[in-house]
Amino acid sequence: MKRLILVITAAVIGLFCFSGCGSSTDKDSDKISIVTTIFPEYDWVEAILGKETDSAEVTMLLDNGVDLHSYQPTADDIVKISSCDMFIYVGGESDGWVEDALKEKKNDKMEVINLLELLGNSVKEEEVVEGMQAEEEEEEGNEAEEEEPEYDEHVWLSLKNAKTVCTEIADRLCKLDSSNADKYKKNLADYTSELDKLDSEYQQAVSSAKNKTVLFGDRFPFRYLTDDYGLNYYAAFVGCSAETEASFETVLFLAQKIDELSLPAVLTIDKSDQSIAKTIVDNTKNKDQQILTIDSMQSKTSEDVKNGDTYLSVMKSDLDVLKQALK
Numbered sequence: 001m002k003r004l005i006l007v008i009t010a011a012v013i014g015l016f017c018f019s020g021c022g023s024s025t026d027k028d029s030d031k032i033s034i035v036t037t038i039f040p041e042y043d044w045v046e047a048i049l050g051k052e053t054d055s056a057e058v059t060m061l062l063d064n065g066v067d068l069h070s071y072q073p074t075a076d077d078i079v080k081i082s083s084c085d086m087f088i089y090v091g092g093e094s095d096g097w098v099e100d101a102l103k104e105k106k107n108d109k110m111e112v113i114n115l116l117e118l119l120g121n122s123v124k125e126e127e128v129v130e131g132m133q134a135e136e137e138e139e140e141g142n143e144a145e146e147e148e149p150e151y152d153e154h155v156w157l158s159l160k161n162a163k164t165v166c167t168e169i170a171d172r173l174c175k176l177d178s179s180n181a182d183k184y185k186k187n188l189a190d191y192t193s194e195l196d197k198l199d200s201e202y203q204q205a206v207s208s209a210k211n212k213t214v215l216f217g218d219r220f221p222f223r224y225l226t227d228d229y230g231l232n233y234y235a236a237f238v239g240c241s242a243e244t245e246a247s248f249e250t251v252l253f254l255a256q257k258i259d260e261l262s263l264p265a266v267l268t269i270d271k272s273d274q275s276i277a278k279t280i281v282d283n284t285k286n287k288d289q290q291i292l293t294i295d296s297m298q299s300k301t302s303e304d305v306k307n308g309d310t311y312l313s314v315m316k317s318d319l320d321v322l323k324q325a326l327k
């Protein structure tokens with residue numbers, strides 16, 4: 001599958017070069033053009049630019065609900081990336097296609113932020129904990145190949161990481177548009193204090209909670225969040241595993257954990273059909289646990305942006321959900 005994607009990407013890039021190389025695109029040259037892949041990056045840029053700004057044009061590429069792990073770039077995406085002033089992406093296995101897109105860049109002064117590279121040692125490997133459904137080996141698995149560590153790409157689900165990234169975004173914006181540097185610095189300071197405030201609200205909620213374990217009847221992109229506050233977790237699947245079926249063994253293990261720890265809720269993530277969570281609840285003694293959804297922001301759309309969702313608003317509602325789950 002990966003190979004096929006690479007071929008398609010290469011074809012798309014080739015096509016673009018054949019038809020479009022050299023001709024400048026229709027972007028407004030007075031404005032800084034910023035291209036981001038996912039919603040958190042987009043919203044952070046907007047926060048640092050500030051509300052009434054018209055100094056930049058910001059694009060969120062993944063805006064139709066297809067998540068990072070399944071997304072494939074369009075020819076138009078490649079054009080946008082190759083000609084923008086600033087580009088932000090995750091830099092993990094899922095958006096490996098970016099490397100090819102960047103080879104086409106026409107702007108040598110492009111500011112590029114790779115989140116995993118920027119966060120360096122804060123990046124975690126995916127962790128398999130007791131009870132998780134084992135991942136099936138990939139069909140094309142080459143036995144001679146050394147198994148590479150699987151980095152957890154969901155770095156945005158840490159408010160501490162958000163601070164690091166926002167600081168970097170502000171730095172790069174100041175470089176690109178020094179005439180507005182004071183404004184960007186001020187916006188960064190305001191935004192950072194909001195991140196700090198929410199961070200301590202999370203810490204407080206966890207410190208005062210009776211129970212310190214969350215249980216996901218679902219995939220588990222929240223390792224950065226649980227680690228930040230010292231929460232224990234159990235989940236049906238590691239990271240954003242492609243697995244969708246949980247064995248009865250997995251279900252039973254999680255149901256027994258709920259009984260053992262008297263957990264009040266089973267968590268699911270955005271876009272889950274909740275079927276595994278329901279089966280887990282059905283296998284507990286009391287069968288009365290709530291099924292709650294905590295938003296990992298992986299399927300945000302341009303519609304959600306229009307409706308006013310922001311990184312902070314989602315992290316705030318996630319805190320409300322977490323409080324329910326920690327009762």
Ligand SMILES: [Zn+2]
Pocket residue numbers: 067068069154221239240298
């Ligand atoms: Zn994911």
